[in-house]
Amino acid sequence: MRHIVIGLVIGLVVGVILGVTVLTPQIKSHTASKAVLKDRELTGDNKEAPVVLSALQDGDAIHWRSAPPFPSDHPNVSAQAQKFSKQLALLSGDKMILPILPAKDVIGADRLFNAIASGRIDALFSTAEIAADKEPALSLFSALPFGPNAADMMAWLQVGNGTLKLKNIFAKHNVTALVCGYLPPEASGWFVNELHNAEQIKELRIRVTGLGAKVWAKAGAKVNAISAEEVPNAFDQGQLDGAIFSAPSQDAKSGYSRYAKNYYFPGWQNQGQPLLLLINTRAWKQLDQERQSLLKTSCDQRSAIELAKAPQEQFKGLSDLIKQDVRLKRMPSYILDPLKQAWEQVLAEEVRKDQSVLEVWESLNIFLKNRKTWQEMSQLKDDPSDF
Known part of the structure; x- marks a missing residue:
């Protein structure tokens, strides 16, 4: 009888350990994934995505803490961030979850930037102006008066040393920056x-x-x-x-x-500006090389797609304005x-x-x-x- 009781106790202890260390994280990850992806549909954006990297099928899901994109009052920023989030979850087989929270209020640049720099959040979609008060040079990566056209600006970022300059500025604040989209030219x-x-x-x-x-x-x-x-x-x-x-x-x-x-x-x-994915540097370094490569590649793809789509979308916008x-x-x-x-x-x-x-x-x-x-x-x- 004593052996049976001991066996039951051991079984309970093992069960608790398994529940805490194995099952619970999986349940949490699964719940978090579904919370972000419950409205995911097979849209044209998903069809543009390449095949899932098989190596990312193994290991725990990464669910980053995020915040509403900045500027919070620009719907185009939020829309592109939402598309990227769904694309990233699909590409990674739900192994990387980047929730894009809705903006209930306009959130100040300082609050958001301090949150990403300190690590209170892991990642944030933003334009470079979020920290222009701290680093004036970031203004040149944002809305640049009489600046180059979209193709030239993106070329400088992708094949010039624009991205290196950008990353070096953000690195001083414990933030890693990826060019991850494109915002089209504004009107006057x-x-x-x-x-x-x-x-x-x-x-x-x-x-x-x-x-x-x-x-x-x-x-x-x-x-x-x-x-x-x-x-x-x-x-x-x-x-x-x-x-x-x-x-x-x-x-x-x-x-x-x-x-x-x-x-x-x-x-x-x-004349158009890059959209950025800002990542707390500690969170970035905790990623394995394949996940880092996945993020970079996904961002490059998102930038190319948005750059190509912009003229047609703006033409439709002009048509809607004429109707008004x-x-x-x-x-x-x-x-x-x-x-x-x-x-x-x-x-x-x-x-x-x-x-x-x-x-x-x-x-x-x-x-x-x-x-x-x-x-x-x-x-x-x-x-x-x-x-």
């Missing part, structure tokens, strides 16, 4: 009245953020950096003459057309020229204040100059008579 903005002359600049009250805000201010406009959600009320109360929000695909859903009917192009203040009786207009040179001069002054000030800004700016310009040499030699010149 919404305006209540048409722009007829340069004198109007000094009368404008405009909502804009980033380096573009410094340019408008330098040119004499009154800049207001309120959140996107506050813009409609500001228009309604007669407190704004103009506002810059996003690209046409998102602007068409903003509701701004009820207050401002003049929609100007091109988006000189933002929005007037599409090209920003006249008598407005663009003073803004360009103001940008040159702002850039000179930024370069003087921070050595890193100078180094990043020189790196970008050298790359673009070399790239342009070949482009001019290899590409056909458009002949208007052909169209």
